[in-house]
Structures are given as C-alpha cells and as structure tokens.
Amino acid sequence: MVSSSEYGSHTWDLILRVDHQHENVGKEFPLQVTGDLHVGGLMLKLVEKIKIAQDWSDYAFWWEQKNCWLLKTHWTLDKCGVQADAKLVFTTQHKMLRLRLPNMRTVRLKVSFSSMVFRAVSDICKMLNIRRSEELSLLKQSEGTLKKKKKKDKNNKDLVTEDILDLCNSPVSSGLPANPGLYSKTMTPVYDPISGSPASSTITWFSDGSLTEQNCSILALSHPNCSPETLAEMYQPRTLADKAKLNAGWLDSSRSLMEQGILEEDQLLLRFKYYTFFDLNPKYDAVRINQIYEQARWAILLEEIDCTEEEMLIFAALQYHVSKLSLSSETHDSTCESEVDEVEAALSNLEVTLEGGNKSNILEDITDIPKLADNLKLVRPKKLALKAIKTYWFVFRDTSISYFKSKETAQGEPIEKLNIKGCEVVPDVNVAAKKFGIKLLIPVADGMNEVYLRCDNEDQYARWMAACVLASKGRTMADSSYQPEVQKILSFLQMKNWTMCSQAASEPETVDMKPECFVSPRYTKKFKSKQLTARILEAHQNISQMSLVEAKLRFIQAWQSLPEFGLSYYIVRFKGSKKDDVLGVSYNRLIRIDMATGDPITTWRFSNMKQWNVNWEIRQVAIEFDQNVSIAFTCLSADCKIIHEYIGGYIFLSTRSKDHNETLDEELFHKLTGGQE
DSSP, X not given: OOOHHHHHHHEEEEEEEEOOOOTTSOSEEEEEEETTOBHHHHHHHHHHHHOOOSOOTTEEEEETTTTEEXXXXXXXXXXXXXXXXXXXXEEXXXXXXXXXXXXXXXXXXXXXXXXXHHHHHHHHHHHHTOSOGGGEEEEOOOHHHHHHHHHHHHHOHHHHHHTEEEOTTSXXXXXXXXXXXXXXXXXXXXXXXXXXXXXXXXXXXXXXXXXXXXXXXXXXXXXXXXXXXXXXXXXXXXXXXXHHHHTTTBOOTTSBTGGGTOOTTOEEEEEEOXXXXXXXXXXXXXXXXXXXXHHHHXXXXXXXXXXXXXXXXXXXXXXXXXXXXXXXXOOOOOOGGGOOOHHHXXXXXXXXXXXXXXXXXXXXXXXXXXXXXXXXXXXXXXXXXXXXXXXXEEEXXXXXXXXXXXXXXXXXXXXEEEEOXXXXXXXEEETTTTEEEEEEEEEETTEEEEEEEEESSHHHHHHHHXXXXXXXXXXXXXXXXXXXHHHHXXXXXXXXXXXXXXXXXXXGGGSOOOGGGTSOHHXXXXXXXXXXXXXXXXXXXXXXXXXXXXXXXXXXXXXXXXXXXXXXXXXXXXXXXXXXXXXXXOSSEEEEEOTTXXXXXXXXXXXXXXXXXXXXXXXXXXXXXXXXXXXXXXXXXXXXXXXXXXXXXXXXXXXXXXXXXXXXXXXXXXXXXXXXX
C-alpha cells in the first residue's frame, strides 16, 4: 500500500488555459497530474472538468514557451518535458486566415494551424480547386513592401472588407475531409477549355463543395484592372535589393503556421513560389491558369520583372483582350460535339505526325544527328563600347556551336567551339527594327564569357534560339520539345509584329479603354493616353481572334520567355568576398549577380550539383558541384532556410511525372527541404 503523503509527492498542479467562446465559464483550469499521464488522458481530464457539451475533436494543446503543439497524444507528460510551469493552451487546430490570392482578391477560410505549411497549402488548394499545390506556398509580406500601402489602407478600409470572399463554411475549413468538388483526378473535363467556365455537367457539384458557381467565377475569371492611382500606390521594386525584399517572407514548409507566429485572422499571400507549371490543362485548371496569369500580370505591371517597350505593349494587348472577353456577356457553350475524346485526339496527332514527314526519310531521321548550319553574324563586345561584327559559317550540333571562316572551310578545324550546356541564353529582339539577336553567357573559370549571335530573319532566329535554349539544359535538337519550342518562339514574334496589319485600328476616341491600367507606371509617364490606346489596339490586331483561355496561356508563355523569368533574388555574402552580391534562384540554376550593375557573374546548374547542406550555427549554405567546384554563402536579406528550401523544392519538382499518381511524396519533399536544424 502507498501512503497518501507518498502518493501526493508524485502529483503536481498544472494550470491549463482553454480557448473557448463561453462567457460564463472560466478560461483557466488547475488539474492535479502525474508525469506518466499521457497527453490524451490530460485532454480527457480537462474536458470532464470543463463540463461544456460541445465537439472538442479539433482541440489540441499548444505549449506557449516551447512554441510547439503536443499532437502525439500517446506521449506522457514526462516524455514531452511538461512540468508545473508549462503554459499549455487548449485551442482549436483550425483557425480563420485571410489569404490574398495572385488576382489580389482576399479569401477568408479556416486553415489548419497545426499541420506543416506544405500540408496546409495542399488543403487550401483543394478548397480553391487549384491542382499541383506543391508549386504554391504562403508568403508573409515584409515591412518594406507594406510602407507605401499603409496611407492608402487607412482611407479604404471599407473597400477592403467588401473584396473578401468568405469560404469559412467549406468542408476543409471545418476540419473535415475535403469533398473532391472540382478537384478531379479523372479524365472528365471540369472546365470549358475555351472560356474557362465550369462545364455544365459539373455545375451541380458546386453546391456540396466550398466553391459555388459564383465563387468559382471569381477565382477562374479575370476581373477589371485597378485604376492607375491604385497601381501607383502599390510597392514597385526599383533595384535588385528591392526585388530581394519580395522573397524574404516565404514561410517554412516544414513547420506549422502557429510555430511561425501566424495568428488567427492574419493575412498572408498565396503565391506560386516555384516557376515550374506542370501539366497545365484548360479542362481542369481554369482557376490555376487564371491565378498564374494574374501573378504574371501583376509582376509585369509592378515591374517585378523587366521587359522591353515592345513586350510591354504585347502584354497590354493581351490584358485588354482578356479583360474584354471576361466582361463580355457572351458565353461559349460547351457542346458534346466540340469535345474530342483524349485518346482519339492522341491517335489523331500521331496520324498527322506520321503522315506529315517524307516516309523514305523516317529511318534516316532517326539515326541522323540533327544539326543547324547557317551564316550568322558574331558580335563580340570590346573595350570602349566598340563592337566587332563579322559573318561566319556556324554549325550547331549536339549541345555545342562551332564557327568557321566560310562554308567551304567547315570540314576543317573550327575557329572556336562554344559549349552551350549550362550557359545563359538571353533573347535580344526588336521585331520592328528587324533585329534578331541571341546573347549567350557562357560560364568560364573567372566568370561569364559574352557572345552575341545575330540572325537574319524570324525563322532563322526561332530555329537557333530553340536549339540554344534546349542545349543550355543539356538537350539536343533530337529532343521532342525542339519543334514546339520553335513554334512557341515564332508565335511570340508574330505577336510582336503587329505592324504587319495594314488595317487601321478602330478610332481610339470611340474605344472605351483605360490604357494606363494595362501598362506599368513608367510607360504611363512616357506616353500620352491616346498614344498608348492606339499602340495597344495596333498590337491587339494579331490576337483579336483568341479565346479567353488561349489568351491567358499566351500571356503566360510570353512571361516565361522573358530573360528574368523564374528568378527569385536574395542578397548574400559569398565566403571570401568583401562585398554583398545578389543570388538568383531559378528552377534549374543559381546565378551570382553583381548588385551594382545587375550583370551575371557566374552560373551554377543544379544538374552539376553533388550535394548541398547548411551550417545552422553560422547560417551558411554550402554547395558542391562537379569538377571540384564548391561555393558557400550567408544570406543577408532572408533566413538561409528559405534558399535551402528553394533548392530542395526545385529538385523535388523535377522528379514529377505524368505517369505517376497525383499523390505527392510528402516525405521526400521534407527530406529535401527540411534541413537538420
């Protein structure tokens, strides 16, 4: 028998705070507990003491001092390290959160504050009907990007609340398993691939899910552009350092919202973090395509990514077209006749492919190594801003370019052989001026070697540019993506070449357009409104026949073709360096950039990377590449964990395949991105 005094020595008082809404019931409850009591038993004792009849299934203990959840209910208090001084709060795991979507609309919904952010984003995307949730994440705006908005927000509080789309009654928001709704893994079309509206056969699904037909329209269709005044009030990065601020606030995907200081009713940004948009399909991805389009549109308007005047006018024309179609009351009815079975379409494409070529050359084409051979101009920058321009005979084979004095000497030794694998390929095009240039930045031991190639016409440029883009990724012209890449480039050039249209655009005075809404503020200052209207309408001539979804996809493709596309910037200090540099992180490479000039210094490809790790004590990222190349740097504009996660995330996304089920290997993601902190 154990005496009462001895028994009492093993028990101790633990004060628990309960986060409930009942005003007539206290918040704090003292309990006598022992160290071998498990967390689940503690929950049971507490609920019995509270004596309130309600569903407590979503509640769990949050340990304030340790900043962690006690989710392993079979663990004892001793194993968790809980002692009498522990401040435990019994609170709901799902809480209200405001999310600003890429289209600048705010949704309010219940999100798990106890799950890792990776899982929470997956649940959010199912609610919003966005496939491929691994491409998105949550971003907390840094103080620097909010300063300009604060004055405006004080006067516009009413407008902000009106914009909020409340999805708090949805199944996922309530902590229940998600109704698949429109998140379909089957081959049944969910959206009309032309207009992006829900297919008629699936509209009945909405009533049981989080999205009504009206709410889906808000997320899947583009809405009128904001006024130039509103645009001017928004944060616009002017320098690389400013751009680095945009990427400082990504949340850690391996920790929960609560662990990262996010509180109920806080506002976060839901954004596409990884610029590898896998398997975009208009039949299933109307919301996803629209949100990517919106993120690209705002990046252009706020000058988060640079583009030429010519390109800005193309983006403006596409925005105008999308805006016009979105506002139009005409809807494209989806009929059974217009929908082609996917298998039939694949067979049809195969038939066209087989019949299109010269049958006698099929076997020869399979064994022959594709190559390009043309007269091109070589431009080499020299000192004192002078350039040496000379015509040579160029031969592109595999992933390298050789050039000779003339076609007749091509059988001998080349003047120089350029290895394109791993280099930066930058377009240098002005269609109006008939300038078709390709800028190659080839990595060498002490930095980057600049080479410019000048083509004679659009067709030649498209073929050589496509070959260079593929070769930079280690692929040859034998790759199946070569011809589609050529067509994509030609299509983009066609959009630029709006001067081909001889017919005059409709009278600017009679067109109800606010051109300032479609271009960045820099161009609003440069041109008068009538000039902008005329030029946008002129550019619009080439795209006026596109469907709504096609125009959005074309906008996304044009965005992807910009030299700076997909680069996320961070200010870093390389080991051994005395000055700060900018590190650009892309889907397949890291680029060291001179902060003062913006010029790339060195490029490192992920394909050449052997390993990377973080020294958490000194917050230093170290990476080893092939050929005994190693780099190390500390991150100054953000936590080094963000860059570590970016690298691991892109490597994780490169393992995706259409052959696999859409179920993600979450364990592999955390293994690649989590670190050992």
